[in-house]
Amino acid sequence: MITAGFCDPVLLKMPGVSNQVGRAGSSLSTLPGCLGMLLLALLPHSAAADELRMKNGDRLTGEIVRMEKELLIFKSAYAEEKLAISWNEVDCISSDRNLPTEFKDNEFLIGRISCPESGMAQIESTLLGKSMPMPLSELRSVNPSTYSGIFNLGGSLNSGNTDTRALNVATRFQVRTRKHRFTVDAKHNYGKANGVATARNSSASLKYDFFAREKVYTYAQSLTEQDYFANLNLRNTEGLGMGYQFFDTRQLSLYTEAGISYFNEDVMVGEDKRNAAGRWAVGVDWEAVSKRLKLFHRQEGYYIGSSNSVVLRTEQGLRIPLFDNISANFEVDYRYNRYPEAGKKNSDLHMILGLTYEYAYW
Numbered sequence: 001m002i003t004a005g006f007c008d009p010v011l012l013k014m015p016g017v018s019n020q021v022g023r024a025g026s027s028l029s030t031l032p033g034c035l036g037m038l039l040l041a042l043l044p045h046s047a048a049a050d051e052l053r054m055k056n057g058d059r060l061t062g063e064i065v066r067m068e069k070e071l072l073i074f075k076s077a078y079a080e081e082k083l084a085i086s087w088n089e090v091d092c093i094s095s096d097r098n099l100p101t102e103f104k105d106n107e108f109l110i111g112r113i114s115c116p117e118s119g120m121a122q123i124e125s126t127l128l129g130k131s132m133p134m135p136l137s138e139l140r141s142v143n144p145s146t147y148s149g150i151f152n153l154g155g156s157l158n159s160g161n162t163d164t165r166a167l168n169v170a171t172r173f174q175v176r177t178r179k180h181r182f183t184v185d186a187k188h189n190y191g192k193a194n195g196v197a198t199a200r201n202s203s204a205s206l207k208y209d210f211f212a213r214e215k216v217y218t219y220a221q222s223l224t225e226q227d228y229f230a231n232l233n234l235r236n237t238e239g240l241g242m243g244y245q246f247f248d249t250r251q252l253s254l255y256t257e258a259g260i261s262y263f264n265e266d267v268m269v270g271e272d273k274r275n276a277a278g279r280w281a282v283g284v285d286w287e288a289v290s291k292r293l294k295l296f297h298r299q300e301g302y303y304i305g306s307s308n309s310v311v312l313r314t315e316q317g318l319r320i321p322l323f324d325n326i327s328a329n330f331e332v333d334y335r336y337n338r339y340p341e342a343g344k345k346n347s348d349l350h351m352i353l354g355l356t357y358e359y360a361y362w
Contacts, residue, residue, distance in 0.1 A: 049077060052085075053092040053115070064095055064113075067142040069250035090136060091118055098126070099143045102178060103134065106214065113142070145360045149173040152329055154354020166191040166199070168352045181209040181217070189333075189350060199350070201227035215245045219257060223300075230348070231341040234266045237302070239279050250287065257281040261302060270341055277302040277311075294319040294327070312336040319356055329356040 092115035111125035191199030241259015317331030
């Protein structure tokens with residue numbers, strides 16, 4: 001900062017200002033120094049940056065976007081696109097701003113990250129001060145994403161001897177914190193052949209998971225379904241239960257769930273149904289070939305003891321990344337009802353080919 005005392009002599013030769021400090025000569029000789037100091041103060045300073053040091057000795061400066069599921073996303077000062085770096089290749093990180101950091105023992109701190117020595121990290125919190133140095137391998141996440149999701153669009157169009165159209169739209173939106181996870185799913189299928197509708201069904205669900213432990217959670221779920229060609233005007237299912245998250249990494253996510261649910265089924269023709277049911281669910285996402293191939297499977301089933309009935313729905317398929325966040329998507333949806341309405345089949349199979357857009361808050 002420039003002090004008033006240092007620059008006061010330049011005022012001595014200004015009209016109307018008395019010579020109270022010194023001679024005009026000293027004033028004039030001080031003027032270039034003051035101007036230089038002013039220019040330095042007004043020039044933009046280069047902002048501090050996060051720093052990344054690799055095990056092979058390379059250094060990068062820029063911005064730590066996040067680290068989660070053993071993958072560090074880093075925005076370099078020298079490249080427009082973000083870099084995806086394996087966490088195992090990182091030797092040291094430091095940040096010039098406060099970042100939320102979670103350790104594998106569930107400790108959660110917010111502060112600046114420093115590198116006291118190779119392979120170690122230390123968090124300096126405004127409230128708690130400096131933490132003990134911890135190995136980088138003990139960090140679970142740094143600045144984890146707040147939300148993520150996918151958007152699927154698929155369909156087909158044929159004309160000529162056969163005039164058919166099909167459309168599939170689906171989305172999944174998820175918000176995840178250390179203890180909480182909210183998931184919203186929605187899907188709509190529509191098909192038409194020679195001007196006559198052949199498929200029209202929709203589903204939407206809202207689910208909340210509370211992680212009492214790292215892998216064990218309880219859930220509450222609401223599911224709504226509609227299928228015109230299955231005589232289903234509206235089926236609403238509410239349920240509670242427990243789940244276990246076996247894996248939750250970038251390469252593999254696997255969970256199972258079990259609980260109880262209550263059906264409220266409104267049919268177009270026939271008698272409405274209301275029943276309690278047992279529920280199970282399984283979900284897996286597997287990056288079989290890194291950055292080349294993703295496989296997924298999700299199933300949800302209900303067993304109604306009073307009628308010995310089973311209702312099942314599954315989604316499985318693969319995604320092949322094309323560019324940025326866009327992937328080619330091939331999916332097979334299967335629906336099964338052991339005791340369908342009179343005149344209806346007990347299963348439906350729907351094949352979907354389209355594109356998937358995956359997004360996340362970085």
